[in-house]
Amino acid sequence: MDNTYFISDFCHITAEEVSVNGTVILKNETAGFETFLKEVYQAIDLKYSKFFKMDTLSKLTFLGAELLLKKEGSDVENWKETALVFSNKSSSLETDRKHQQSIEDSENFYPSPAVFVYTLPNIGMGEVAIRHQLQTDNAFFVFDEFEPEFLQKYTVSLLQEKKCSQILCGWTEVDGVSRHGFFYVVSQHGTTLHTKQNIKNIYTQS
Amino acid sequence: MKVPCYISATGLVTPLGFSVKDNFNLLLKDISAIQKHKDGTISATSFYAAMLSEEKIDAQFQQLGNPKKFTKLEKMMLLSLGQTLASSAVKISAKTALIVATTKGNIDALEQDSSFEEKRAYLPELAKKLVAFYNFTTQPIIVSNACVSGILAVAVAKRILTTDLYDNAVIVAGDLVTKFTLSGFQSFQALSDSPCKPYSKYRNGITLGEGAASVFVSKEKPDSNAVQILGDGTSNDANHISGPSRTGEGLYRSILTAMTEAQLEANEIDFISAHGTATLYNDEMESIAFTRRRLQHVPLHSLKGVFGHTLGASGLLETVIGLEMMHQKTMLPSVGFDVVGVSKPLHILRQLQHQPIDVLLKTASGFGGCNTAVLFKKVS
Numbered sequence: 001m002d003n004t005y006f007i008s009d010f011c012h013i014t015a016e017e018v019s020v021n022g023t024v025i026l027k028n029e030t031a032g033f034e035t036f037l038k039e040v041y042q043a044i045d046l047k048y049s050k051f052f053k054m055d056t057l058s059k060l061t062f063l064g065a066e067l068l069l070k071k072e073g074s075d076v077e078n079w080k081e082t083a084l085v086f087s088n089k090s091s092s093l094e095t096d097r098k099h100q101q102s103i104e105d106s107e108n109f110y111p112s113p114a115v116f117v118y119t120l121p122n123i124g125m126g127e128v129a130i131r132h133q134l135q136t137d138n139a140f141f142v143f144d145e146f147e148p149e150f151l152q153k154y155t156v157s158l159l160q161e162k163k164c165s166q167i168l169c170g171w172t173e174v175d176g177v178s179r180h181g182f183f184y185v186v187s188q189h190g191t192t193l194h195t196k197q198n199i200k201n202i203y204t205q206s
Numbered sequence: 207m208k209v210p211c212y213i214s215a216t217g218l219v220t221p222l223g224f225s226v227k228d229n230f231n232l233l234l235k236d237i238s239a240i241q242k243h244k245d246g247t248i249s250a251t252s253f254y255a256a257m258l259s260e261e262k263i264d265a266q267f268q269q270l271g272n273p274k275k276f277t278k279l280e281k282m283m284l285l286s287l288g289q290t291l292a293s294s295a296v297k298i299s300a301k302t303a304l305i306v307a308t309t310k311g312n313i314d315a316l317e318q319d320s321s322f323e324e325k326r327a328y329l330p331e332l333a334k335k336l337v338a339f340y341n342f343t344t345q346p347i348i349v350s351n352a353c354v355s356g357i358l359a360v361a362v363a364k365r366i367l368t369t370d371l372y373d374n375a376v377i378v379a380g381d382l383v384t385k386f387t388l389s390g391f392q393s394f395q396a397l398s399d400s401p402c403k404p405y406s407k408y409r410n411g412i413t414l415g416e417g418a419a420s421v422f423v424s425k426e427k428p429d430s431n432a433v434q435i436l437g438d439g440t441s442n443d444a445n446h447i448s449g450p451s452r453t454g455e456g457l458y459r460s461i462l463t464a465m466t467e468a469q470l471e472a473n474e475i476d477f478i479s480a481h482g483t484a485t486l487y488n489d490e491m492e493s494i495a496f497t498r499r500r501l502q503h504v505p506l507h508s509l510k511g512v513f514g515h516t517l518g519a520s521g522l523l524e525t526v527i528g529l530e531m532m533h534q535k536t537m538l539p540s541v542g543f544d545v546v547g548v549s550k551p552l553h554i555l556r557q558l559q560h561q562p563i564d565v566l567l568k569t570a571s572g573f574g575g576c577n578t579a580v581l582f583k584k585v586s
Contacts (some may be wrong), residue, residue, distance in 0.1 A: 023525045068349040078556065084442075089351055091329050093310075094387070100316040103389045106250060117573060122351045126574030129442035135459055137440040138576060139358060142348035144330040148346065154362075161365070163439070163463060190538035 004157060007188030008166070009066045013040065013060060013181035018020065021066055022205065027090065033179050037063060053114065054127060055095045057174045061086065062123025064170050069132055082185075083164035084138035085124045085155055090175035091121045091142050114140035126177040130181050137163050146171050146182075155186050156194070170201070211329020211559050213360075213582070214423045214428035214537035216297075216526045217289030219380075220417040220513055221258045221284045224266050225289060229288050230530050233538050234558065240401040240413050248385045249392075254401050255383045256415030257516035260281070271339070277312045277322055280335050282418035283380045286440055287340060290376060295421035303372045304342045305378035306333045307349045309357035309518030314384045316377045322581065336378065339552040344372070350518065353481070355379065355574030356441070357521025360568075360580050361438035363423040374424055380418035387415060387517065394448070396485055402515070404482030404508035404540060405489050405549030412483045427585070436470065436565075436581045439463025443575035451571055452488050454495025456577035457569060463498050464567070464579040472500040473580070477564040479528040480510020481570045483515055484542070488542050488571065494547035501567070507555050511542030521578070522572040528566045532584050535562045 011020040018026040018040055022158060026043050028036040037059045037087045042067060043049055069082065095118045102110050117123060122140040129138065137158060143150075155167050164186035173180045182203055186194050193200075212313035218226045221239035241257035243249075264273035267281045270288060283306075284545060295303065308329065316325035325331055334345035347366070349359045363375040381387075391397050391412060398411035423435070441463065443456035450457075465471070478501060480492055489508075494504055511526045516523055537559040546554070564584045573579045 006428075025557060044418070089328070093327060093367045096310075096313060097316060100313075100386060103385055109250070109287075109389075111389040111393040113448070115388075116393055119390065120350075120352045120573055122572075122574040122576060123447055126442065126447045126576070129444040129446070129575055133444050135441050135444045135456060137352070138442055138574075139349065139362065139440070140351045142329040142346065142350050144334075147345060150345070150371070154366060154370055155566060157365045157368045159469070160368075185264055 003101050005131065005159060005186050005188060005194040007192040007194050007198060007202065008185040008187045008190035009068050010184035011064060013063060013107040015179050048131065050084045057092055057095065057121065057172060058118060058124035058127050060181040061170060061172050062175060064099035064181045065132065065168060068168060068183055068185050081136060081165040082134055083158060083167045084128060084134065085151065085167055085171060086125055086170040087141040087143055088121065088171060088173045089142065089144060090173060092119050094174050095119050146203055148196045148203065152194065152196045152199055209425055211364050211423055211425050212369045212427055212432045213423055213435065213529060214432055215290045215294035215421040215422040216529060217286040218523065218526050220523065221256050224285060226526060226530055230534065231386065233527065234366045238401060238541050239415065241513055245405060248389050253388060254398065254413045256413065257383050258416055268556040275558050276335065277315065277326060278438065279380050279382050283336055283378045284339055286418040286420040287336065287376065289341060290420040290422050292397065296300050296374060296422055298340065299341055300332050301373040302342060303344055303366060303375035304337060304346045304464060305349060305363055305375055306346055306354040307518050307522060309350060309352060310387060311353055313386045317385065330508050351576055352574050353517055353522060354570040354576045354578040355518030357568055357570045357580055358440060358503060358578045359522060361440060361524065361578060364435045364438060367425050370408060373569050374412065375423045376420065377423065377522060378418065379519040380516040381416060381519045381564065383414045383416045398484060401542060401544040402484035402510050403555055403582060404484040405543050405546065405548050405552065406512050409484040409486065409489065409547055411485055413510065413514040415516045417513055417516045417519050419519055419526045421526065422523065431464045431467050431533055434583050434585050436583045437464040437468030438580045439529040440576065440578045443577065445575055447575060450491035450571055450574055452491065454491045454498060456575060457492060457495035457571055459578040460499045460577040461567065461569065463493065464581050468581045470565060470581060475501060475564050475565050475567050477523050478504050478506040479566060479568045480506050480508050484510055484512050493550040493552050496552055497550040498578050502550060503553050505537055505555050507538060507540035508561045509517040511540065521568065524570050528568055529582065532563045532566060536562060537561050537563065562582065
């Protein structure tokens with residue numbers, strides 16, 4: 001039963017490059033990660049000013065969804081029923097530290113709602129939901145490392161409940177020098193079987 | 207692929223007490239855990255919150271281990287887990303999942319003067335402490351999805367029990383009142399200047415709270431006090447990251463999905479344990495969503511007036527109280543409610559009622575536009 005689902009498309013965003021279905025579409029020559037994400041934004045000709053208000057984790061999440069959900073000729077009805085299953089190791093800690101810095105010193109106390117709202121790992125999924133009008137199931141998990149077996153089983157059980165027609169899965173890790181976005185779509189269309197091993201293989205392909 | 211699953215044991219650690227029974231007995235007396243606090247380490251000004259002193263926790267924790275080795279939240283979660291594991295009498299196996307639901311975990315480990323390493327703020331580190339303490343053998347599953355985390359974890363448990371990976375699951379949810387969260391909600395001007403008043407005309411924001419709750423979920427039907435998880439739904443508003451939808455779209459859809467899965471009609475739902483944070487927009491949104499789903503006549507409460515908003519813990523904490531109401535055939539009132547302040551009239555309970563609850567609906571909504579609804583049914 002599990003293998004009737006496929007990994008339809010996948011992409012990686014790292015500090016070095018962006019690739020879609022194994023093909024590199026943009027290389028990072030010199031820029032830091034945050035700047036590189038803005039270059040990706042320009043390279044795919046996005047016009048969405050809210051992007052610049054987002055923290056790094058949300059920007060990464062947003063771009064991954066943009067690369068996979070806006071494919072030409074994709075079935076609109078299908079992507080409206082795209083559920084989101086995301087995970088990472090460090091939750092929103094990078095932004096958490098920023099908020100903590102702003103409140104640590106009572107002489108210099110300046111908490112900002114614009115920072116605080118991003119101190120949740122699921123906010124990026126919210127941004128994706130708004131952008132693509134996905135009123136669907138979403139869940140954010142935190143694991144010590146990428147968990148292909150759990151994700152494979154969880155994704156299939158969600159699909160089998162018929163609460164969505166396809167799922168965008170993402171591993172979005174942003175913490176110090178560790179930065180990796182890995183995204184894939186699970187649906188009934190494609191050629192790569194949605195198995196634990198295949199997920200693992202394409203995860204390590206970055 | 208339907209696999210019935212049941213909740214048969216619960217645990218609770220709140221400012222009202224260290225067991226479900228102690229908590230419930232105080233709830234029967236209309237007691238609220240919300241108090242005025244003056245604590246310079248958390249806020250320069252005084253504030254209302256439902257807080258649990260570490261001294262009280264440590265006194266309880268002595269029976270389990272050395273309180274100095276664990277953070278406040280870890281101790282609360284371990285104490286709650288201890289109750290659930292003891293009353294379920296489960297033998298933890300290679301097919302027992304541990305699901306940890308939290309919004310901010312040990313976020314206080316980021317504070318400069320924390321006696322714990324910064325590393326402790328990573329959620330997997332928190333989960334590792336729980337795993338090691340009770341000898342779980344599977345990888346812990348952490349759900350961190352803002353304020354729906356605790357109830358979403360119940361839906362996750364139900365879902366993963368349909369796979370061959372697990373036979374049963376223990377869920378624990380917990381969150382703290384910290385300088386981090388208090389200052390954040392202050393910056394949003396979302397905090398109430400008095401104990402919060404869900405659905406009231408006079409409500410003006412949330413009151414934060416802290417607590418830990420846990421449940422045991424199994425495919426095996428328990429002999430007594432069995433409650434089945436009948437259906438669940440999660441839906442994003444796709445509208446705004448820090449404010450609810452004006453039409454209650456996500457909450458409406460999540461309830462609809464849960465009811466469809468459970469094959470239940472509106473008139474078969476006996477009680478709603480709602481989210482009711484007491485912000486102007488949230489409670490108004492709920493009144494619209496419940497009315498759209500024709501649930502305006504169903505008795506309803508929010509427990510935020512008792513426990514405050516315990517963030518990621520709230521969904522599970524309020525579920526645990528909900529399950530106890532089902533066992534005790536008692537509907538608890540919505541503390542803090544007086545004059546109706548939402549545009550669609552809901553059946554908000556002012557007084558305790560001794561009435562059976564066979565089907566309970568639990569809902570929650572949170573930042574990021576998330577909404578989750580789960581339906582529970584008593585089975586004999």
